[in-house]
Structure formats: structure tokens, C-alpha cells
Amino acid sequence: MPTVASSPHLQALFPLQEDPDDISNLSDVASVVSHMAGSYIGSVSQFSDTKGSLLSSKQMSAFTAPPRYRNSGAFVHGTKFLHFGPIMEQGLKAAKSEIFMIDEVRPDGRVPGLKEAPEILIFIDEVKARSENMEFDYDAKEGTWKTRGIDGVIRPWFFQKVVDQRAGPGRGNVLFQSKEDPLMQANKVPKVVRPKYLLHATYWENVDGILREGIVPAKNPLSNSRRPFKNLLQGAESHIYTLRGGQSAPKFREDAPQEQEPKQGQASAFLVDEDRAGLDRRPDAIFVIDTNKAKDLGIDLELVQSSDREDNIYVRGSVPAEILSSCQPNIPANLPDTLKAKIVDPKSFEDVPIIDLSGDEAGLVEQIRYACEVVGFMQVTGHGISEQLQAKHMDLQKKFFELPQSVKERLKLCDESPVRGYFGLGGEDLDQVLEKQVDEANGKDTIRKARKDLKEALDCNGVPFARPVGGYVAEIFAQPSQLPTEEELAGFREVLDEYASEMFRLSKRLLALMALALEKPRDFFEQHLTQPVATHRLLHYWPLKDYETEIGVGEHTDYGLLTVLKQDLVGGLQVLNAKDGRWIHCCPVKNAFVINLGDMLSRWTAHRFKSTVHRVVTTSASERYSVPYFLEPNMDTIIQFGGLCDGPGTRASEASSSKAPPSSGVFSPPPREAAAQDTAEAILERFYRASGQLKARPRGWTPSGI
Structure with a gap:
């Protein structure tokens, strides 16, 4: 699933025809001269301003001209970047009569016929074109050259490559590179001078697939400018875009200094921005390809030096996962x-349990047991929840947060509805809101929080049918959702209700498997879910600017039975692996839900089931x-510590437990009396007060619980 060179976001698709300002008619050529900054395009290309006087149009073409006049047998068409997408999807077509081209870049950078410097250059393969009887005329x-193409169009099949010529660090990025470009053969990197390590930049959504299957050319192009013509890329490109290891590009010399493999934890030394990687935005992850390991395994990597950027190298074909160091x-x-x-590595079940719920039940119970007892979290697939429903929910969620602030403020949490509604920046801060700290805060917002959460949210009632029994907290969590009107956001309520129903169904299925893992009857938790509480939360995070004072969500544990997260x-989601105390990235997995266990279930099992610390x-x-x-569960459910089983948090095992804070090492449950018990309502209240969401109690109300 490689990611490839691209540029800032493609604007809305434009008509197939060229803008007259891009390529003018012959009448414009004599009067219009534009200046294009800097460097020439292509390692074979040379500057010339004498070609027209040296050779006639019959004698000369882009392919037959002497080397100093040609671009590897290619004509060059310049245009604006906004036309890149439509051209790649539909082909290149003139606005008026013909398509105009050049066959080299002039020494002063001018391109005849253009009023402005071109933002992209399209290289058109003359051999291919003439083999299909495309005709070219030279002025x-x-x-300049001109052609009618074939039926008025030059299809992308005839393109050798498309190069970004916009000013800035991304100048020279290759937006499209045909596998049949002659330079893909001419620029092969000799084995004796190939770099030891190559870097492949990508986004989080590709990480899981690459770790499982390796890097496959154009399997999942992510750039906004390339995604629309994915099928074309899969047929026309057969290579992977990579960078030389390190910040600077070493020369192809046998006596070059020996390269060192990038080490885990030193990612900042290999910081790659979007311009260097040729992506829409800064990549999230960098894969290190070990060419020596490929050689040892008998894998013949064919490397091709880019003719446009010295630190770019193409790898022909797929890169197996085995040589990703x-x-x-x-x-x-x-x-x-x-x-x-x-x-x-997601293939390591011990590190990242990914459980397919469509498997046989006996195997699922064992996998669930390991995930709950050892790691503390999991991702589940095979859950049966419609991908269409998930996509509709995400689309409407984004539209909700795009509504005018005045609409969101109308739905804001307030004294009358303190837990059902919208909250903005500062509405909740979760840094260090952990089980032990919450208990010690004793219902107050006294936890010291080093960083503030940079988020906004809409909290909805996830079980609108329920009528929880209890005190004030049970009452406010049973309140209906505050939602925009149908006129403000059509279909929002209907989709949220359907989604919440599916989440409740999935939660009950997971709890049934957990009951079996605890050697309880399958329906054990059903008795505690007759009038439950559930919060269906929609979250929106802004990019962080100050890592010392801001965080998406601070380090915390959840408070309930379990959390199902899409x-x-x-x-950005990081989870503290309870097995070894390491913070790990919980990478997005296609059509998967992340499952966190909450404090209530952890207490109930004496910490045999781990409440996951995450941020x-x-x-x-x-x-x-x-x-x-x-x-x-039901608000009047008694959560007795160790009530379901013995665990590492019981008094007998506390003597050998480490007292280190959760983020500093392996899982360490807080000490607790074996007989300690609370209602679910009391636990829920303490968390909401510690997080700052519940501010003051109403007059005459006393805390619930035992």
C-alpha cells in the first residue's frame, strides 16, 4: 500500500478542456513569453534556444533530436496544477483547436505560449504516440509543437511522467511516473552502489496493511490528487516511491560512508515533511527497507534513480514485509x-490482539481472555456492523462539527443537561484521570493535569430506551440527547440511533465472551444491562501546536464496563500495553473497532481484567x-472488588505488586480492600467530577453509593 508523490489538495474537478490561459493559440505565441524559475527537467534534458534555427520540423522531433535538445523522447506540455486530476482521468484536450507542446526548457526558463509559468509539466511519449498514428507539427x-492527439485527446496512456513545477520545496516531485518511461531503464542503480537503507513514507491507514503484506505499488494511493484515478495507477505504475535514508542524499560512490540503520525511538532524526515525500501532508510513518537483507534472502530489488530528484529512488515491484527492518x-x-x-507488528497477537469475531467461539474465548488479562485492549473485526453505516455516521459527524458555533452553543452542556449535549475546549480534561487518582480526588476536580485536552465533543444518550434506577447521576444520564434540528442536519438523529443500537449489540456480544472467559454463564452480564447507561460520544480533535501544554486526550482510564471505539x-491513539508498560500506537485497522476495558470491570475482576490506560x-x-x-451497567449494580474472581489486585497478591505509576512500567493495580464496593453510579460520578464535567451538586442532593 504505497503512498506516492502528490501535492496540496486538488480543487474541484474541472472540465476536460484546457484553460485558454494555459496553452494559447498560434496567434498568442509570438506575443506571449513567460518565465519559469530555475532548474531543467530530466537528467537527459539540456537547454537550447537555437533548435528552431538548426533543424526543420520534418528533420526534428522530441525523440530524434540530438541529446542536448531532447527530453528522453518526450514532448512537454505545461499547464496549471488544478488541471492535473481531470487530465489524468480524462486525457489532455485543447481548449480551441490543438494541443501545444515544447521539446525542451529554454535556458532562461521561458515556455512559449504560456502567459504564466506552468505549475506541472506533462511528458508525452513520442514513440508510443507515433506508433498509434498520432501526428505532430513543428513551428x-x-x-513549439502541436497535435490533435487521437480524436482530439491525448490519453494518459501516452504520458511518461508528470512533474510538479510549483515554486517551493516540493518542486520536482513526480506526480505520476509511467513504468514505460525510457529513463526507468536508463537510470537503474548498479547493485554495487545501491544504498543500504531506503525510506518509504506513508499514512497511518496504510501501516497495518504494509506490516502484514509488504508495500505494493499503487495499492492504496492516498493523495487527494491521485486517489481518483487509482485504477490507472495500478496499471501504469509498477514501482514504489522511496527516499534515501538520512536527511541528505548520499552520492552513488563506493567509498561513501557506511550508512547506519535508523533506530527505534530516533524517529525525529528522520523527520520527513510532505514536500520531500511528495505527499499532500506530512507522512505519519516511515518504513525502513533493508536492501542488504533483501540480498541475503535472495530478493532481487530493482532500484531506479529518479531523474527529477536526487534523493528519490523507485523500487520496481512489491517490497516484501520480510525486508522491512x-x-x-x-x-x-x-x-x-x-x-x-x-x-x-500487528501480526504479533501478543502485542496487538486483533480478534476476528467471525471465528469459532472456543478460540474467541481464549483470545478474549488473553487480551483482557494480559494486554488490556484489543481490536475486533468480523463484527457484522455495516461499513456503509459507519461511513454515514462519520460523514454526519464531520458535518455536525462544521455547523455554525451558534448552533453548537445552543446544544451546550448546562445545569439542566450536564452530561447530554455539546462541549468545547476546556469542557473535559483527562490527563492523569486514572483509577487511583479518581478515588483519591473523592468526587472533586483536584487532579493535577499537565496538559489540556484539545477537542470538542457531542455526548448523546447511547441507550435511549433505558430508565436507570438511582439518584441524581442516574437521572441526568437518562436524559435525551440534545441534537440539531432536521433542517440543520438532515438524517442525523436517525443515523445516530441506528449506530448506537449496533454498538449496544456489539457490546453485549463482547461481554458474553468475557463472561465465558471468566467461567461465568454466557448471559451473566445481561442481568446488569436491563436499564444501563451508555454515552455515545462524537469527538473532534484539532492539530496540536504546543506539545508541552496541549494534548488530544490526556492519559486516563475509562470508568465503565467497556468502551467500543471507532x-x-x-x-494518534496510544495505548499503554499492560503486559510490559510500553506506550504503543493503536494504528487504524480497516473496518475494526478498538475495545478498551473500564475501571468498573477491572475492579469487579480484582484487576484480572486490565483497565486500559490510553491517550x-x-x-x-x-x-x-x-x-x-x-x-x-445498571446504576444500582454493586461493583464489589474481586466480586467476579480473584486477581492481582486482591490483598494476597498486593505484597508483590509494584507501586510504580501506570505509565512507568508494567501494570500495577492500586491497593484496595477486598471487600470494597461501590455502586456503578458512585464510580461514574467520581470520574465525571474528576474530569471536570460535573461541577456542582444541586442543593439538597447527597452522593449516591454505599
Whole structure:
């Protein structure tokens, strides 16, 4: 699933025809001269301003001209970047009569016939074109070529490559590279001088697939400018875009200094921006390809040096996962060490349990048991929830947060509806809202929080049918959702209700498997879910700017039975692996839900089931969206510590437990009396007060619980 060269976001598709300002008629050529900055295009191309006087149109073409006059047998067409998408999808067509081209870039950078410097250059293969009887005419006076193409169009099949010529660091990025470009053969890298390590930049949504299957050419192009013509890329490109390891491009010399493999935890030393990688935005992850390992395994990598950028190398064909020596998060250079996390191999069930719920039940119970007891979280697939429903929900969620602020403020949390509605920046801060700290806060917002959450949210009632029994907290969590009107956001309520119903169904299925893992009857938890509480939350995160004072969501544990989370493809979720105390990236997995266990279930099992410490560190420049569904049992359910089983938190095992805080090492449950018990309502209240969402109690009300 390689990611490939591209540029800033493609604007709306434009008509197939060229803008008259791009390529003028012959009448314009004599009067219009534009200046294009700097460097020539292509390692074979040379500058010339004498071609028209040296050769006639009959004698000369882009392919037959002497080397100093040609671009590898290609005509060159210049145009605006906004036409890139339509041209790649529909072909190149003139606005008036013919398509005008040149066959080299002049020494002063001018391109005859253009009023402005071209933003992209399209190289058209003359051999291919003439083999299909495409005709070209040369104007010796102006040094331009023209053609009608075939039926008035030059199809992308005839393109050798498309190069970005916009001013800036991304100048020279290749937006499209045909496998049949002659330079793909001429620029092969000799084996004796090939770099030891290559870097492949990508986004979070591709990480899981690459770690499983390796890097496949054009399998999942992510750039906005390339995604629309994915099918064309899969047929026309057969290579992977890579960068030389390190910040500077070493020369092809046998005596070049020996390269060192990038080490885990040193990702900032390999910070790659979008211009160098040729992507729409800064890549999220960098894969390291070990060419020596490929040689040892008998894998013959064919490397081709880009003719447009010295630090770009193409790898023909796929790159097997076996020769990927590591995957580094492309973290900002100023990211504090305390916010860094590791990318682990999703094929390792011990590190990242990914459970397919369509498997046989006996196997599922064992997988669930391991995930709950050892790691503390999992991702589940095969859940049966419609991908169409998930997509509709995400689309409407984004539209909700795009509504005018006045609409969202009307739905804001208030004294009358303190937990059902919208909250903005500062509405909830979760840094260090962990089980032990919440208990010690004793219903107050006294936890010291180093960083503030940079998010906004809409909290909805995830079980609108329920009528929880209890006190004030049960009452406010049973309140209906505050939603925009149908006129403000059509279909919103209907989709949210359907989605919440599916989340409740999935939660009950997971709890049934957990009951079996605890050697309880399958329907054990059903008795505690007759009048439950559930919060269906829609979240929107802004990109972080100050890593010392801001965070997407601070380090915390959830409070209930379990959380079912749908994250988008931006990434940022980090989970503390309870097995070894490492922070790891919970990479987005296609059609998967992340499952966190909450404090209530952890207490109930004496910490045999781990309540997962997690946070969101949004290093991406993109906005992030996620949908957690928090499920709690009936509010009058008694959560007795160790009531379901013995575990590492019982008094007998506390003596050998480490007292280190959760983020500093392996899982360490807080000490607790074996007989300690609370109602679910009391636990829920303490968390909401510690997070700052519940401010003051109404007059005459006393805390619920035992």
C-alpha cells in the first residue's frame, strides 16, 4: 500500500478542456513569453534556444533530436496544477483547436505560449504516440509543437511522467511516473552502489496493511490528487516511491560512508515533511527497507534513480514485509519523550490482539481472555456492523462539527443537561484521570493535569430506551440527547440511533465472551444491562501546536464496563500495553473497532481484567474524528472488588505488586480492600467530577453509593 508523490489538495474537478490561459493559440505565441524559475527537467534534458534555427520540423522531433535538445523522447506540455486530476482521468484536450507542446526548457526558463509559468509539466511519449498514428507539427519560428492527439485527446496512456513545477520545496516531485518511461531503464542503480537503507513514507491507514503484506505499488494511493484515478495507477505504475535514508542524499560512490540503520525511538532524526515525500501532508510513518537483507534472502530489488530528484529512488515491484527492518513514527522533532510511542507488528497477537469475531467461539474465548488479562485492549473485526453505516455516521459527524458555533452553543452542556449535549475546549480534561487518582480526588476536580485536552465533543444518550434506577447521576444520564434540528442536519438523529443500537449489540456480544472467559454463564452480564447507561460520544480533535501544554486526550482510564471505539484514519491513539508498560500506537485497522476495558470491570475482576490506560497524541496536521461508545451497567449494580474472581489486585497478591505509576512500567493495580464496593453510579460520578464535567451538586442532593 504505497503512498506516492502528490501535492496540496486538488480543487474541484474541472472540465476536460484546457484553460485558454494555459496553452494559447498560434496567434498568442509570438506575443506571449513567460518565465519559469530555475532548474531543467530530466537528467537527459539540456537547454537550447537555437533548435528552431538548426533543424526543420520534418528533420526534428522530441525523440530524434540530438541529446542536448531532447527530453528522453518526450514532448512537454505545461499547464496549471488544478488541471492535473481531470487530465489524468480524462486525457489532455485543447481548449480551441490543438494541443501545444515544447521539446525542451529554454535556458532562461521561458515556455512559449504560456502567459504564466506552468505549475506541472506533462511528458508525452513520442514513440508510443507515433506508433498509434498520432501526428505532430513543428513551428520552427516559435519552437513549439502541436497535435490533435487521437480524436482530439491525448490519453494518459501516452504520458511518461508528470512533474510538479510549483515554486517551493516540493518542486520536482513526480506526480505520476509511467513504468514505460525510457529513463526507468536508463537510470537503474548498479547493485554495487545501491544504498543500504531506503525510506518509504506513508499514512497511518496504510501501516497495518504494509506490516502484514509488504508495500505494493499503487495499492492504496492516498493523495487527494491521485486517489481518483487509482485504477490507472495500478496499471501504469509498477514501482514504489522511496527516499534515501538520512536527511541528505548520499552520492552513488563506493567509498561513501557506511550508512547506519535508523533506530527505534530516533524517529525525529528522520523527520520527513510532505514536500520531500511528495505527499499532500506530512507522512505519519516511515518504513525502513533493508536492501542488504533483501540480498541475503535472495530478493532481487530493482532500484531506479529518479531523474527529477536526487534523493528519490523507485523500487520496481512489491517490497516484501520480510525486508522491512522497522517502522518509525514520523514524529515532530520537538515532541517530548513522554509522548512518544512505538509501532508494533500487528501480526504479533501478543502485542496487538486483533480478534476476528467471525471465528469459532472456543478460540474467541481464549483470545478474549488473553487480551483482557494480559494486554488490556484489543481490536475486533468480523463484527457484522455495516461499513456503509459507519461511513454515514462519520460523514454526519464531520458535518455536525462544521455547523455554525451558534448552533453548537445552543446544544451546550448546562445545569439542566450536564452530561447530554455539546462541549468545547476546556469542557473535559483527562490527563492523569486514572483509577487511583479518581478515588483519591473523592468526587472533586483536584487532579493535577499537565496538559489540556484539545477537542470538542457531542455526548448523546447511547441507550435511549433505558430508565436507570438511582439518584441524581442516574437521572441526568437518562436524559435525551440534545441534537440539531432536521433542517440543520438532515438524517442525523436517525443515523445516530441506528449506530448506537449496533454498538449496544456489539457490546453485549463482547461481554458474553468475557463472561465465558471468566467461567461465568454466557448471559451473566445481561442481568446488569436491563436499564444501563451508555454515552455515545462524537469527538473532534484539532492539530496540536504546543506539545508541552496541549494534548488530544490526556492519559486516563475509562470508568465503565467497556468502551467500543471507532477511530478515523488520522491516527494518534496510544495505548499503554499492560503486559510490559510500553506506550504503543493503536494504528487504524480497516473496518475494526478498538475495545478498551473500564475501571468498573477491572475492579469487579480484582484487576484480572486490565483497565486500559490510553491517550491521544495528534501529531498529524489533519483534524481527527473518533466515536467512543461507553457502556455502564445498571446504576444500582454493586461493583464489589474481586466480586467476579480473584486477581492481582486482591490483598494476597498486593505484597508483590509494584507501586510504580501506570505509565512507568508494567501494570500495577492500586491497593484496595477486598471487600470494597461501590455502586456503578458512585464510580461514574467520581470520574465525571474528576474530569471536570460535573461541577456542582444541586442543593439538597447527597452522593449516591454505599
